[in-house]
Amino acid sequence: MVQLAVTNLTFSYAEEAPPIFADLNFAPADGTFNLLTGPSGSGKSTLLKLLAGLYPQYGGVIQSGEVTVDGTAIAALPPYQRAQHVAVLFQNPSRQFAMRTVIDQLQFALANLQLAPAEIDRRITAVLSALNLTAFTNRALQSLSGGEQQRVALASVLALGSDLILLDEPFANVDAKGRTQLLADLKNLQETQHKTIILADHDLSGYAGLVDHVYHVDHATHTLTTPPLTDLPQDTPATPVIGQSLTSGPLAWADLGLGVDTRQLIRNAHFQIPAGQLGLLSGDNGAGKSTLFSALTQQHPFTGSITYGAQPVKQFKLRQWAMRVAEVYQNSPDQFIRIHLQEELDLSAQHSLHPDYWTPERIKAAVDQLNLTGLEEHVNYALSGGQQKKLQVLSMLIMGQPVLLLDEPFAGLDAQSLHAVLTLLQQTVQDLQISALVVSHQRQGVVPFMAYELHLADEQLTLIAGEEGTHDQQ
Structure with a gap:
């Protein structure tokens, strides 16, 4: 003692x-x-x-x-x-x-x-x-x-x-x-x-x-x-996602199979990630969610097909693919390239695919919305975990790739920060018609922003909320 x-x-x-x-x-x-x-x-x-x-x-x-x-x-x-x-x-x-x-x-x-x-x-x-x-x-x-x-x-x-x-x-x-x-x-x-x-x-x-x-x-x-x-709040049942009619999008997979070592994680999966809508990818730890993202970003082997605009992934060089499909990593510091917060945002703005949208005024407003104002000269690695997450998400949104995969982007965020990040994320996804899929074990405060939910369990990737096949254009 x-x-x-x-x-x-x-x-x-x-x-x-x-x-x-x-x-x-x-x-x-x-x-x-x-x-x-x-x-x-x-x-x-x-x-x-x-x-x-x-x-x-x-x-x-x-x-x-x-x-x-x-x-x-x-x-x-x-x-x-x-x-x-x-x-x-x-x-x-x-x-x-x-x-x-x-x-x-x-x-x-x-x-x-x-x-x-x-x-x-x-x-x-x-x-x-x-x-x-x-x-x-x-x-x-x-x-x-x-x-x-x-x-x-x-x-x-x-x-x-x-x-x-x-x-x-x-x-x-x-x-x-x-x-x-x-x-x-x-x-x-x-x-x-x-x-x-x-x-x-x-x-x-x-x-x-x-x-x-x-x-x-x-x-x-x-x-x-x-x-x-x-x-302290009392426990409440998990809120289900209220599915919407899904739009079409450029990234799709068919007969997809994934494994790690001798373990099979996914078999015969089919899906097309909608554009302009946020989707939730759920499943227990170790089910294969992060491995799926690794395959979609050409970092993990797979069977079946992954296509972008009907073109097979293997027809794209890694640099070309990275300009189409981006990932927000679980560990924020792994994403940072510059030392200070403002430098990180400036670099993203320099390479943004949507410079007319991400004007200096819009970036400044987003920094303020995420309560990062005053931290511009702070070292990225010395920020709190929640501040790192907010910087990471914003920098990737500014880059503006057509497909954005987000792996636990809300870890370490308090309720107010969570709402601010989701509001900014949803608005940007809708404005730029980005295909966005989010892995998150947190459901409270997250579910209301989601248009559909994919669930991974027992080697099966299943759409449990959302109407696939309608492909309504927004």
Whole structure:
């Protein structure tokens, strides 16, 4: 058991910069489950990095106060000792991987604690069993879906045996079933092993009856407030997409088959992505949604046919295809080419296929709509996860390819940011008649913007909402 305490802490990203937190005091009770809330960019990730001792070692300045574990400044502890007390799971799980396979990654993480080989084996067996990941033991990490990678990253964190577990948007790419199971696993750890859990999340569903305390990052006062537990929403049934008549579009596939290693993911799929409408691609983690996008962008082998304007994909060079079919990646930083936000937008505008539409005035209005104004000179990689998502989506919309595939573009967005992104996305798709297909495990706030839903399960890609075959032109 450890006692974490933040005492009179004032922190900023630079000596002359305004504070992110001012005179902050925070001491979560030992063995409690704590939910950290707040809008995108409010400072949730910053606070977790402070609690883990990553700040100010790797960024920012503590103007006053300190973070301590059992009375010792956490920044003064060597990394291997720090990890024995505090474990952290970041928003992007792939950033925590250093090895090739699941078993290699777990062995590497535990070896850094200088544990005996027998203890390493015992912990690995226990955590893989607890999280139902035994079948993943020898899987290559890069072959896993985003949600599966998140579960493995969580296993790495839990195997460390730390008394304090910090989790930064741990369910961003996890399906509903996986989210429910992981929440149950965390609650069990808290109750049976007396772990202290601090979890940052923008989606507050599923926490009622589980968490002991809620802390809200107040961006105006640079402190934490404590809203009552009764403010947490009760779970509601998933809202179905109300299907519309589908238009025609340039990108289609027929008799499509996909697999990874020896696993078949899709068989005999047929579809044409409508133009001017947003579509939802749903399915459990590992079903093959991201693999489908990889095939549509010529990054994964397939059987059957993929065509653009009735021309087979193989008749296009990669550069030609990239000017027709674009993808918004799961991991935002993988998309960035420039260092600063404004530079990223300027580059997209320079190569836009619709410069008459994406005028400087329209881009400026979109930046303001997404609440990115004032961040133009910020480093892209230092933005919050939600701010990175908004920049990523906007930069790709400005590029304006006729087909846009978006892989979990809403991860890390609060409700207000989610609505702003979807409003901008829908308007641009309609104005430019873009064929847009979205992978998202989040349904609340997303479904009302969708014209149809494709569901991937049991190797079948099925249209479950929307009227295919009418192809009404808008």
